[in-house]
Amino acid sequence: MKKIILVLSLSLMSIVSFAQEIKWMTMDEAVIAQKKDPKPIFMDVYTDWCGPCKMLDKNTFSDAAIVDLVSKNYYAVKFNAEGNETINFKGVKYTNPKYVAGKTGRNGQHEFTSFLKVQGYPTMYIFEASGEIKSNILGYRTAEQLKAEL
Secondary structure (H helix, E strand, O other), X not given: OHHHHHHHHHHHHHHHHHHOOOOOEOHHHHHHHHHHOOOOEEEEEEOOOOHHHHHHHXXXXXXXXXXXXXXXXXXXXXXXXXXXXXXXXXXXXXXXXXXXXXXXXOOOOOHHHHHHOOOOOOEEEEEOOOOOXXXXXXXXXXHHHHHHXX
């Protein structure tokens, strides 16, 4: 009986540890959510080819303390700086007219990336509940480093 309880406990703990992740949304979804319940937006600006961006996902954004901090205090947005998503922000529609579907490697830069004045990848942005950009964090951060900056 003790062995069964131990196995069940370990199984449950492993499921819980895998279940901890940031619930990412689009910028449009976050702006709509802000209207209902104002809180800041945390945006991760990445590209598919960016190695440090992948390290952020694997190491930093999977850390339980970061998941908890971001989930409780922000609307979390994941934005591909070279993707084809349409973003409506402050009455302006941003697209990526140079996007090429199926292209590997670098793609056309999204207009919202230019609006943000992204200088490198990854870059994380904090938008106040009012929609104004409060700050940006350029480059890879460990969980401890990001926690200190947030």
